[in-house]
Amino acid sequence: MPQLGETVSEGTVTAWFKSPGDTVAAGENLFEIETDKVTVEVQALSGGVLSEVRVNTGETVPVGAIVAVIGEGGAVAASPPHPLRGRDEKGGKPQAHAVRDPFKLAPFAETNTPTQNYGKATAPNGLKITPLARRLIAQSGIDLAGLAQSLRAKGASRIARADVLAALSAPPSLPPSPLPGPPPQGAAPSADRVPFNTIRRQTGERLAESWQTVPHVFQAVEVDFAAVDKVRQARKADFQARHGVSLTYLPFIARAVAIAIADFPRVNARLEGEGLQLNADINLGIAVDLSHEGLVVPVLRNAGDLTVTGLAKAAARLAEKARAKGLGPDDFAGGTYTISNNGSFGTLFTAAIINPPQVAILSTDAVRKKPVVVESEAGDAIAVHPVGVVAQSFDHRAFDGAYSAAYLQRLKEVLETHDWALELG
Numbered sequence: 369m370p371q372l373g374e375t376v377s378e379g380t381v382t383a384w385f386k387s388p389g390d391t392v393a394a395g396e397n398l399f400e401i402e403t404d405k406v407t408v409e410v411q412a413l414s415g416g417v418l419s420e421v422r423v424n425t426g427e428t429v430p431v432g433a434i435v436a437v438i439g440e441g442g443a444v445a446a447s448p449p450h451p452l453r454g455r456d457e458k459g460g461k462p463q464a465h466a467v468r469d470p471f472k473l474a475p476f477a478e479t480n481t482p483t484q485n486y487g488k489a490t491a492p493n494g495l496k497i498t499p500l501a502r503r504l505i506a507q508s509g510i511d512l513a514g515l516a517q518s519l520r521a522k523g524a525s526r527i528a529r530a531d532v533l534a535a536l537s538a539p540p541s542l543p544p545s546p547l548p549g550p551p552p553q554g555a556a557p558s559a560d561r562v563p564f565n566t567i568r569r570q571t572g573e574r575l576a577e578s579w580q581t582v583p584h585v586f587q588a589v590e591v592d593f594a595a596v597d598k599v600r601q602a603r604k605a606d607f608q609a610r611h612g613v614s615l616t617y618l619p620f621i622a623r624a625v626a627i628a629i630a631d632f633p634r635v636n637a638r639l640e641g642e643g644l645q646l647n648a649d650i651n652l653g654i655a656v657d658l659s660h661e662g663l664v665v666p667v668l669r670n671a672g673d674l675t676v677t678g679l680a681k682a683a684a685r686l687a688e689k690a691r692a693k694g695l696g697p698d699d700f701a702g703g704t705y706t707i708s709n710n711g712s713f714g715t716l717f718t719a720a721i722i723n724p725p726q727v728a729i730l731s732t733d734a735v736r737k738k739p740v741v742v743e744s745e746a747g748d749a750i751a752v753h754p755v756g757v758v759a760q761s762f763d764h765r766a767f768d769g770a771y772s773a774a775y776l777q778r779l780k781e782v783l784e785t786h787d788w789a790l791e792l793g
Contacts (some may be wrong), residue, residue: 369423369429369433370431371431371697372431372700373392373724377432378403378428378429378430378431379402379428379756380402381399381400381401381403381405381423381425381426381427382400382407382426382503383425383503384398385397385399386463388418388430389417389418389419389749390418392415392418393415394412394415394779395411396408396412397409397411397602398411399435400604402566402567406579408695408696410437415438416438416440418437422434423486434472438560440719451789454766478514482735486506489502489667491512491515491527491536493513493515493520495516495520495525495527496527497526497527498527498693501527501531504532504536506527507537508536515527515531516537527595528565530564530661533565533566534561535559567658567663567664568662568788571662571663575721577720578722578724581734582766583763584719584762585769586719586760587759587762587769587772588717588757588758588760588776589757589759590755590756590778590781591756591758591783593617593735593783594616594753596783596788597754597786598788599788599789599791600617600620600788606737607792611677613680613684614678614684615680617684617711618679618680618681618732620676620709620791621730621783622676622683623653623679623709624779624782625650625671625705626671626674627786628775629775631778632771632775632778634646634648634766634767635651635669635762636705638704638729639724639725639727639765640725644766648701649704649706650670650671651668651669651670651671651705652668652671652688652703652705653665653667653678654666654667654683655709656686656687656690666689666695666699667699667703667724669684669702672781675792676788676791676792682758704726705728706726706729707729707731707732708730708732710733711733711734711735712734715733716733716734717733718733718759719759720761728760728761728766730758730760731758731759731761732758733756733757733758734756735754736754738753738754739752740753743750750761758780758783760776761770
């Protein structure tokens, strides 16, 4: 099991592309794994014959565990027990009888077909089907047309793995009673059960640990985005035409973060033993929502060396790659500071949870037009400007509130007074 990022400790095998006895070439896709951050296909490091598969589909094992053996000869070791007939959840003796578990997939060797070849990418009613969902649909034999119809009625735009798992775990439907009676007094209304996918489960575990072990402190400042918006509005059409990406507020904020961190390096650090290790590079984690199916945080490297143009293009590439499930282990490694951007959803204030070993995270929320006081030699006046809140959650062990507040004030100053026209050429 390979190391997929510095904070990943385990992975779940979701598919095997080869069976024991198959010839494997170096660099050929061997198996697929899911972690809390990424789904990735793993290539064979050397060629030979796949003599043994030690980890079945659906099993979760720690980084460094041996999952398969590739030898030079043609001898094939006995296959391990079927995952549904193997050891129980506590590692005890094998179960006497197989019990259908909708949350575990059948071994990939039974079909020996790559994930992307599992049927069509759309359902009969036009709903898109994710690759993992296609594999699970093919292996489970679930009624695709019925599932698609049910999800369409709920307003869904695609069929994801979690939807298939939820359908498999649901009890069989019964015909309605010819004379239905009133519901029992005090009975709770029925509701659909949505099982956690791997990303949601492991993200929840990691953030729960962060919340319980890191002393979080939250601070926020209100920023007048008039200087940013003046340049953004004037250049966004040309920028879209030249670079193929939208000119949002995010790259301006990312650039301001890089400038402010140069004056407050402890924000861009990590806890290490009894001290604080300052990072030489600014590698920004950019939180990306996967259509409400989970959250990933790919890393935009060397952000301090990029202009607004470079940051806009790099952030757009990362987001597109994340939503296409094309991120690899290197895309998640080395983050030193994270930006969580919820502004497109209209939020006012977000208290984000820190992603250890980082010591701080910045949240940005919606920019709205508000009345502000404009000071001039002629006196104060009221004007309508675009205003938004930027907030930082920080680890109180790394620095105190005064340091964080000073950093936020510097960030506000950069956003309000920097010559942003120079950043766009």
